[in-house]
Amino acid sequence: MVIRLLIADDQALVRGALAALLDLEQDIDVVAQVGRGDEVVEAVRASGATVALLDIEMPGIDGIAAAALVGAQLPECRVLMVTTFGRPGYLARAMQAGAAGFVVKDTPAAELADAVRRVSMGLRVVDLQLAAESLAQGDSPLTERETYVLAAARQGGSISDVARAVHLSQGTVRNHLSSAIGKTGGKNRADAVRVAEERGWL
Amino acid sequence: MVIRLLIADDQALVRGALAALLDLEQDIDVVAQVGRGDEVVEAVRASGATVALLDIEMPGIDGIAAAALVGAQLPECRVLMVTTFGRPGYLARAMQAGAAGFVVKDTPAAELADAVRRVSMGLRVVDLQLAAESLAQGDSPLTERETYVLAAARQGGSISDVARAVHLSQGTVRNHLSSAIGKTGGKNRADAVRVAEERGWL
DNA sequence: CCTTGGCCGTGACAAACGTCATGGGCGAAA
DNA sequence: TTTCGCCCATGACGTTTGTCACGGCCAAGG
Numbered sequence: 216m217v218i219r220l221l222i223a224d225d226q227a228l229v230r231g232a233l234a235a236l237l238d239l240e241q242d243i244d245v246v247a248q249v250g251r252g253d254e255v256v257e258a259v260r261a262s263g264a265t266v267a268l269l270d271i272e273m274p275g276i277d278g279i280a281a282a283a284l285v286g287a288q289l290p291e292c293r294v295l296m297v298t299t300f301g302r303p304g305y306l307a308r309a310m311q312a313g314a315a316g317f318v319v320k321d322t323p324a325a326e327l328a329d330a331v332r333r334v335s336m337g338l339r340v341v342d343l344q345l346a347a348e349s350l351a352q353g354d355s356p357l358t359e360r361e362t363y364v365l366a367a368a369r370q371g372g373s374i375s376d377v378a379r380a381v382h383l384s385q386g387t388v389r390n391h392l393s394s395a396i397g398k399t400g401g402k403n404r405a406d407a408v409r410v411a412e413e414r415g416w417l
Numbered sequence: 418m419v420i421r422l423l424i425a426d427d428q429a430l431v432r433g434a435l436a437a438l439l440d441l442e443q444d445i446d447v448v449a450q451v452g453r454g455d456e457v458v459e460a461v462r463a464s465g466a467t468v469a470l471l472d473i474e475m476p477g478i479d480g481i482a483a484a485a486l487v488g489a490q491l492p493e494c495r496v497l498m499v500t501t502f503g504r505p506g507y508l509a510r511a512m513q514a515g516a517a518g519f520v521v522k523d524t525p526a527a528e529l530a531d532a533v534r535r536v537s538m539g540l541r542v543v544d545l546q547l548a549a550e551s552l553a554q555g556d557s558p559l560t561e562r563e564t565y566v567l568a569a570a571r572q573g574g575s576i577s578d579v580a581r582a583v584h585l586s587q588g589t590v591r592n593h594l595s596s597a598i599g600k601t602g603g604k605n606r607a608d609a610v611r612v613a614e615e616r617g618w619l
Numbered sequence: 620c621c622t623t624g625g626c627c628g629t630g631a632c633a634a635a636c637g638t639c640a641t642g643g644g645c646g647a648a649a
Numbered sequence: 650t651t652t653c654g655c656c657c658a659t660g661a662c663g664t665t666t667g668t669c670a671c672g673g674c675c676a677a678g679g
Contacts (some may be wrong), residue, residue: 560624560625560626561625561626562625562627585627585628586627586628586629588627588628588629588630589626589627589628589629592626592627592628593626593627
């Protein structure tokens with residue numbers, strides 16, 4: 216049985232290169248390519264793909280959200296996440312969203328086709344080290360609003376800027392940020408943002 | 418004449434995929450692949466590559482520094498930079514380092530082989546829009562120490578942390594940072610870091 | 620020669636920031 | 650029902666930060 220594969224990555228060069236790489240395999244057909252997260256579901260439907268290879272960083276919606284949509288609407292299509300950043304939080308969120316596998320972009324190219332095959336057969340594919348880190352670190356301790364406020368503070372504006380952006384009082388914003396700083400162990404707002412990004416909590 | 422190509426990218430998956438893509442072309446032979454900047458020169462020498470495809474973000478030394486080394490030691494090998502981030506400052510620095518071309522990773526895959534061929538023939542390949550931005554923005558207005566201090570402040574520590582790291586007085590650090598904030602147009606230290614990174618001034 | 624500009628430092632001041640205590644409203648769990 | 654945690658807000662506090670004015674050192678260039 217030949218695998219019908221969809222590739223989603225925002226970088227056209229990488230997308231095309233991955234397609235070229237995987238098209239060399241006899242048992243894999245690249246039947247669709249998209250560059251935005253919000254085009255994934257429609258493309259899977261139209262192409263009848265049986266496996267979707269999704270990058271996380273994408274315009275529109277990110278790959279994790281796209282994976283959740285695919286899982287909900289087209290469960291016969293299995294999802295393999297592939298991403299640049301091996302952040303443990305990403306793995307956890309991707310699995311929660313129903314992804315069947317998770318591969319980072321610095322795994323050898325030769326293993327990718329195997330990962331696709333395994334996912335296609337219903338197996339799970341995960342990076343062991345990443346899984347360990349993910350377990351060790353656990354879920355995000357950040358509250359919904361804390362995450363939201365921290366994300367809004369990412370661009371680097373003053374408290375009042377953030378407050379305007381999220382429609383909250385300045386005091387409330389400061390409280391949420393203070394709490395986020397405490398939970399991340401950072402010494403700054405900027406530091407907290409950095410840590411949270413690293414952990415995949417944003 | 419067949420083109421002997423070296424590919425340097427820290428992400429094995431991308432590296433292999435690009436190799437697969439370009440190996441499909443009759444007039445291109447991928448003769449070497451490396452994952453670190455500091456292995457580029459030796460690999461070019463050993464493989465006799467005539468064109469080097471270099472990513473910028475790499476461990477060891479970055480692609481720009483590697484391009485400078487190749488230009489100095491093996492001028493018969495032309496360099497084509499390929500990078501994720503289309504930062505004008507990167508383009509400027511890459512060209513100063515002797516690169517013959519500059520491609521961002523969201524150009525269509527079909528154009529990459531052409532870019533390689535043009536570079537191989539001695540032509541220059543640059544993204545027009547990026548070149549315009551680069552000219553409009555000009556060189557970094559930041560002073561050497563300002564750049565240094567700003568880079569040290571990147572990790573997100575307090576003034577005293579930065580001061581310790583760069584062996585300067587706290588007051589001096591604040592002056593340099595203030596100046597950098599003014600020149601970047603940022604409203605924060607964090608904001609200034611963000612802007613400077615975007616522009617490729619770090 | 621003298622001016623210019625980068626570099627380093629000090630001191631002072633206003634604004635922004637991080638922390639804390641406090642309090643009310645709300646939904647979920649015990 | 651009561652408790653608990655999250656959410657929102659306020660006010661107060663001490664600290665950090667950003668800005669400015671000022672002075673001294675030094676190398677490059679008019």
